[in-house]
Amino acid sequence: xxxxxxxxxxxxxxxxxxxxxxxxxxxxxxxxxxxxxxxxxxxxxxxxxxxxxxxxxxxxxxxxxxxxxxxxxxxxxxxxxxxxxxxxxxxxxxxxxxxxxxxxxxxxxxxxxxxxxxxxxxxxxxxxxxxxxxxxxxxxxxxxxxxxxxxxxxxxxxxxxxxxxxxxxxxxxxxxxxxxxxxxxxxxxxxxxxxxxxxxxxxxxxxxxxxxxxxxxxxxxxxxxxxxxxxxxxxxxxxx
Numbered sequence: 001x002x003x004x005x006x007x008x009x010x011x012x013x014x015x016x017x018x019x020x021x022x023x024x025x026x027x028x029x030x031x032x033x034x035x036x037x038x039x040x041x042x043x044x045x046x047x048x049x050x051x052x053x054x055x056x057x058x059x060x061x062x063x064x065x066x067x068x069x070x071x072x073x074x075x076x077x078x079x080x081x082x083x084x085x086x087x088x089x090x091x092x093x094x095x096x097x098x099x100x101x102x103x104x105x106x107x108x109x110x111x112x113x114x115x116x117x118x119x120x121x122x123x124x125x126x127x128x129x130x131x132x133x134x135x136x137x138x139x140x141x142x143x144x145x146x147x148x149x150x151x152x153x154x155x156x157x158x159x160x161x162x163x164x165x166x167x168x169x170x171x172x173x174x175x176x177x178x179x180x181x182x183x184x185x186x187x188x189x190x191x192x193x194x195x196x197x198x199x200x201x202x203x204x205x206x207x208x209x210x211x212x213x214x215x216x217x218x219x220x221x222x223x224x225x226x227x228x229x230x231x232x233x234x235x236x237x238x239x240x
Contacts, residue, residue, distance in 0.1 A: 023167025
């Protein structure tokens with residue numbers, strides 16, 4: 001059995017992918033594509049929940065979305081650095097899954113882990129294609145692999161997207177996947193500290209952001225992404 005997937009999603013924390021691109025993930029899975037998620041940290045510095053609850057919640061969210069694989073690299077939440085050790089961890093996953101497309105955190109966002117994580121993944125994607133960087137996984141030497149494209153999803157701060165994906169048919173399932181993180185988001189019976197994402201109105205923000213992304217493209221709801229290089233097409237009608 002191969003671990004190869006079509007799309008590999010990296011997230012600084014469990015729930016980043018669900019918040020930012022769950023609709024895109026589910027849409028492509030329904031089109032027959034395979035998707036894996038690699039969380040960089042366990043989210044252990046979060047004000048609510050524990051490492052154990054985050055793993056259980058990530059499993060439930062993955063089941064809702066139909067994810068093929070989910071891995072956690074256990075980097076230090078809040079403290080991980082852009083260094084050789086962490087780049088190698090990511091390179092191993094890129095070479096393991098051999099994705100055509102990588103999705104990663106925005107290069108600038110409210111949480112510093114997001115921007116740092118996005119840059120870390122971007123650099124590792126390039127390095128994963130270099131022959132002379134040697135890595136192993138499960139005791140076997142890995143072959144070099146560089147994804148064809150790296151796209152950065154938009155999360156908390158507004159960033160003008162380079163393109164958007166129509167996710168109008170996946171909004172409710174996206175909210176369901178987010179709510180799988182029961183300790184992190186709105187729960188009227190919770191006694192945990194309030195955070196910027198724990199209020200009931202946060203779901204209005206999520207839907208509002210998707211409407212904001214979709215409106216200029218004539219879509220009801222969309223998720224936005226930025227690119228690292230020009231996107232090439234065969235003809236103008238591929239862009240319509």
